[in-house]
Amino acid sequence: MAHLNATERRKARVRRSLRAAANGRxxxxxxxxxxxxxxxxxxxxxxxxxxxxxxxxxxVRGSLKTGATVDAAAVVGKLIAERALKAGVKDVIFDRGAYIYHGRVKALAEAAREGGLNF
Known part of the structure; x- marks a missing residue:
C-alpha cells in the first residue's frame, strides 16, 4: 500500500472494516x-x-434526464434490490467505497433498503 492516493487509501480502509464485519454476507x-x-x-x-x-x-436511461441525480440513484437502488432478491440475496453489507454516506450514495442505499435488502 505504499503508493496509494488518498481516495484509494480511504476505499481500502472501508473495505478492510467491511471484511471484518461481513460474516459471509x-x-x-x-x-x-x-x-x-x-x-x-x-x-x-x-x-x-x-x-x-x-x-x-x-x-433506466429512458426514464431519467441524467444519471447524476439523487433520483437516478434511487432508481438504481430499487433495481439492485429487486435483482438481488431474484438472485436469492436478502442480507448484504453496504460498501460505500471512498464516498461519504450522503447525497447519491445515501439515496441508493435507502432505496435498496425500501426494495427489501437488509443492511
Missing part, C-alpha cells in the same frame, strides 16, 4: 462517477458478481 458496492452511478452485489468468497444495476442501462 455479499457486499453491495457503489461506484459514483460524475455522470452515472453503478451498484453491484459481490460475493467476495467466490469473487462473483451476483447482481448489478446502473444508470447506463437502456430501460
Amino acid at each position: 455479499p457486499r453491495l458496492s457503489v461506484f459514483r462517477s460524475s455522470k452515472q452511478i453503478y451498484a453491484q452485489i459481490i460475493d467476495d468468497a467466490k469473487g462473483h458478481t451476483l447482481a448489478s444495476a446502473s444508470t447506463m442501462e437502456k430501460d
